[in-house]
Amino acid sequence: MKNENIKSVPLVVIKRLPRYYRYLGELLKQGVTRISSKDLSEKMGVTASQIRQDLNCFGGFGQQGYGYNIEKLYQEIADILGLNRGYRTIIIGAGNLGHALANHSNFEKRGFKLVGIFDSNSDVVGSKINNLIVSHIDDIETFFENEGADIAILALPKSSVKEVADRLIALNIKGLWNFSYTELDVPDNVAVENVHLSDSLMTLSYKLTELNE
Amino acid sequence: MKNENIKSVPLVVIKRLPRYYRYLGELLKQGVTRISSKDLSEKMGVTASQIRQDLNCFGGFGQQGYGYNIEKLYQEIADILGLNRGYRTIIIGAGNLGHALANHSNFEKRGFKLVGIFDSNSDVVGSKINNLIVSHIDDIETFFENEGADIAILALPKSSVKEVADRLIALNIKGLWNFSYTELDVPDNVAVENVHLSDSLMTLSYKLTELNE
């Protein structure tokens, strides 16, 4: 149940959390135990004010005169992002992109569990990727009856993505990570995050063009 | 030479251009020839005001009482984004992700030319991907002497990306499309666009968590 009383945190703040998380993780690895918003701001190239404002959307994680305990802050952000919920994840589409994502060890490290890979191509079905056997997409309903999943990674062609998304929504999927070059229509209770690679490349192209004209 | 007189267009506007481009492309394919900012705004779920403001950062592409000629606007946006400059692109890292990106036909369709693939693993060097033979990364300097490239797609592990990026910068690369989970330090005349997949997945994780608590 979403709490409608509390003013929800702007998406622009949310999108900065993973970056904080990354920097804190590196500091932690280096054995640093505390940091002030000022020092972190210099490392990250943002203002200290922004860091303090962002974090205070979720609570007072720091201590006056001391700064932030990195270990604690790191855990807090993981908590906010839901990284310790062990979200069960499936990949739809065992092409090159699906393959690449399946082997992306970072995801397991971030607390996501890869529990299934599906494809419609019978040449691929039955093959093994990262210790998982690729299932046929038509077995998805059975899979949800027995095991279920929270997140589906849509790494399949634009032409079939809408049909598959609808099937997953009918199965009560909670989130879609969409790599196909289309926008999806989903009900309010399904989260979507789009990765439009072409858009990103075009943005790069603009920057390039601007720099060189 | 960047024109310092003209106030540069906010990045937030630039990032919306590819999306306009996509919608216009679809309309074009459907045979629609003109559209008003109002109609487009309804299709895209943005305000008509925003569309007009965005486009007017680059010039008056519409016509009072008529709207926008889709074919013309489509070409104008391609022009702004530099999609017709035939940017020469290389992929560094022929793993699953490099493979996936090499086969991503969208890029060629958007006017980018894939002209080389490089890897450091001798098992992969010499193999063929999408009609290109994978070269050893140590041949990159020779490649630039003879052919050169504008954009490098960095699809290689975090551990080696900084060294490779520095080599490419020394070779006068114009743009880096960075898929590695690190931020790169580059001079002002090199454009960078990061694709931090983990960040995107964590954002999805947040949305999911928020919806279900």
Add this chain to the structure above:
DNA sequence: TAGATTGTTAATCGATTAACAATC
């Protein structure tokens, strides 16, 4: 305690939306 640094309010800046005169 004195110094440091947070949490938070207030000021500024930039982006979005609304409104409308210009004009096709």
Add this chain to the structure above:
DNA sequence: TAGATTGTTAATCGATTAACAATC
């Protein structure tokens, strides 16, 4: 011409930065 819709200015909204009292 009358109607439609742009280009553009002005108003609003939201996000960022600055400032400082609270407090560890």
